[in-house]
Amino acid sequence: MINIRTRIHDNYSVEFKESFVVDAGYRKNDFAVNTWIFVPNSLDIHPDSYSKEQFYRDVKSNVRLKTPVYLLRDIAGGDAVPLGYLRDAMSVMAKAPDTANIAEYEYQIKMFCAISKSSIRDEVQHILEKREMEDILKSCDNYMGYINGLVQGYRSLEQIIDVPTAGPELRAHFSFGDEFLSYMSVYYSFKLIKLLEGNPAAERQSAALKDFVRDTGHYRSRKGFPAVSADNRKNNDRLIYRYGVLRKYVASDLFIELEKKKDGVAVEQLYYSIAAGVAMIFATIVTVIFQKSFGSFPILLFLALIVSYMLKDRVKELARYYFAHKLGKKYFDNKAVINIKDQKVGHIKEGVDFVSASRIPAEVLEMRSRSNLMPASTHILDEKIILYRKLVTIDSHLLAQNSVYPLTGINDIFRLHFTSFFHKMDNAEQWLDLLEKDGSISKVRANKLYFINIITQVKDASESRYHHFRVKLTRDGIKGIEDLSREETL
Known part of the structure; x- marks a missing residue:
């Protein structure tokens, strides 16, 4: 199965998160993703002005293992599997801090934090999607119990490494996880506080969430972790930087280094x-x-x-x-081997070309024509079409053998940067004349928009589906992205 999510990453790039979930019933799992990018002819993007090398420079891809899924309520329990693995690894390392035990100790800290982050995010998103206030308030009560159980459960393990055999460097790894969890728990708790803000019926839950944020802030101060300051910009800048480093540290054992070679x-x-x-x-x-x-x-x-x-x-x-x-x-342009702990579990191939409309499936052309903003605009506007192909093969048996956690697949998170598309655009602001009621003429401002249509076909052994996105651009950057998907199973 392949899932795709997209979002605007910054002013100049769109992020696509492609999740490739293996079917354990088949050893070899093949996935194909074909992406057609329809570029207005006025942007002067064509094979002579936009080479393969430029396209690959505009694409930043990070491949990582899918984070194992656990419910927040399960992690918060004292007998939760991730907490148990971490407790065991810490106990073994404290008794015999050799290279292998230290590596396992650090690995379990990273995995616990990564799993916890995902579970907190999913729980909060689940609450945000609820419609009934009574249901929301009950879920917030549960959340408070879960989040307190999670952070207290992690912090209670610190005593295991309060021994002479665990030096400051080893204890620092645990501190990194503690700081990361305190930041993430506050970050997502703020989302719930904003949800409940101004609702008298939610006064108790809102107060409990705010108390949690304050208590966590006091705890961070005692531990020497940086905190948000109302009047210290440099401190806040350091906080953002530090969180970025911690986020990369926690996810480092999930990311897969790919060495691309010509296919x-x-x-x-x-x-x-x-x-x-x-x-x-x-x-x-x-x-x-x-x-x-x-x-x-x-x-x-x-x-x-x-x-x-x-x-x-x-x-x-x-x-x-x-x-x-x-x-x-x-064949494709590039091929990369997916290695986990020096064992090959699959490979990824990618290729890009400009293609003519005659080489595009009828379903894709139909989806593109349905999204026209003006009737018959297909006959008025010319477009250049870029086809970006990707083929992913994963051995589900080898994937499962490489972790004590249930690994279900990989995520390919790639960003498409549009900076090369802005060079030939007109000024972002345009002015229109408007005749007022009193007969005077005034000017109103409008944006000069360009639309990039992106249609993606995802295929595996069981199905073929399409996703359609439309990116709105001006010379100043990305203004929005619309999901126009009308998925079809073929």
Whole structure:
């Protein structure tokens, strides 16, 4: 199964989170993602102005394991699996702080924090999506019990490493997790406080959440963790930076380092060798024919040899072009191996090309035509179409063997930066004349918008679905993204 979520990451980029969930019933799981990007012709994006290398520079991709899913209420329990794994790892490390035990201790801290962050986020999002206030208030009461249980459960383990064998450097890892959890618990609690704000019926729950935030702030101060300050900008800047570092630290054991290599290199060289051989055969045949026909005329034979040599190079280039075109259909630009703890569990391939409308599936063209803002605008506006292909293969058995936690797949989080698209845009602000009731003329401001339509097809063994997004741009950056998806199972 493949899930896609998208959001605006910053003024100039859109983030796509593609989740590839394996089916444990099949050892080999293949996933395909085809993304068509429809670019207005006025932006002057075409093969001569926008190369493959530029596209890959505009794409930033992070591949990571899917965080194991646990409910917040389960983690908050004293016998929760993640807390149990962490407790065991800390106890073993405290008794024998060797390299392997230290690595496991650090790994379990990171996993507990990553799992906790996801569970807090999911619980809060679940509450935010509720409609009945009575249900919301009950869920907030539960949340307070869960969040207190989680942070107190983690902090209670600190005594395990309060021993001579665990030096300051080892205790610092636990402190990193403590600081991260205190920040995340406050961050998501604020979302609930804002939800309840101004509602008299929620006074008790709102007060409890605010007390939790204050208590956590006092705890952070005692521990020496930086906190938000109303009048200290440098402190707040450090806080943002520190949180970014902690976030990367916690997620580091989930991220997968990919070393991209060109795909189909051996086959490419074989085809190019065949092209050279075809050209040589052609030149040899021409030489033999002319030698038999004009052997007694040295000048004509000399000219024939020159012509055959010239044509040989052209035949070689035509053959190379033909084979390269064939390779482009079957092979990809890049290939990367997915390794977990030095074991290969799969691979990712990617490729990008400009394509014509004749090479696009009818379903995609129909979805694109339905999203036109003006009737018949397809016939008025020209677009260049970029096809970004991705093929992911995962061995579900090897994936499951690499962790004590249930690993269900990977996430490919990639950002598409549109900075290259802004160069040929008009000024963002446009002015329109308006005739007022008194006959005077005034000017009103409007944005000069450009629309990039992105249609993504996701395929696995069981289904094929489409997602349609429309990105609104001005020269000043991204103004919005709309989900126009009308998913179809084919």
